[in-house]
Amino acid sequence: MEDSMPATADRIAWLANLDEGLASAARDGQPVLIDFSAAPT
C-alpha cells in the first residue's frame, strides 16, 4: 500500500505496474521511469 501513497517532497509515488505507468504517461505527456529493482519494496 505504501507504494501508492501520494508523493511528498521526499517520497516518490511509485506505480506498481507498467500498465499504470504507460497510462499515466499517455495522460500527462511524460515519459515513464521504470526502476527494475533487485528486491520487492
Next chain:
Amino acid sequence: MDTVTYPDPRVAEFIAHHFAPVKLPVRDHRDLVDEYLVSWTPNIVIADDTGRVHYRVEGYLPPAEFVARLSLAAGKWLYNRGQYVPAAERFEEVARRHRGTDAAAEALYWLGPVGYKHSKDPAHLKTAWKRLAEECPQSEWTVRSRVPDV
C-alpha cells in the same frame, strides 16, 4: 538507490515533475525483465507511453549524478519525439548545471544534432562539438564528435 538516491528530495522532486515512475521487482516481472533486457540492477529505463526505450541508466548513481542523467534522459525523450526546442533547452540545462559530469558531456554532444535537426544548418554541429571539446576534452563524447569532414 532506495537507501540514498531515491529518498533525496532533489531526486524525488525531479521524478515527480518529469516522469511516471514505476518500480518493478525483477523476480516478480520476469517477462518484462526479458523484454527490456535487464541483466543487472540497478537498471532504470526511460520509455514512452508505448513502452519504447529512450534512455537507460545501469548501475548505482548518487543523487546529483542521477538527477543529471534523468534530466538528460528527458531531453533524449523530447529529441526522439521531434520536440527540438525544448530538447535543446534541456540539454543546455544539463550542460550548464552539471558541468564537468559525464551527463554534461553527453548533453553537449546532443546539442549538436538537436540544433542541426531543428535548423538543418550543420554549423550547429560544429558549434556544439567545439564547445564539447573545450569543456570536456577527455570525454568519450568528444571522441564521438570527431567525425571526419564535419
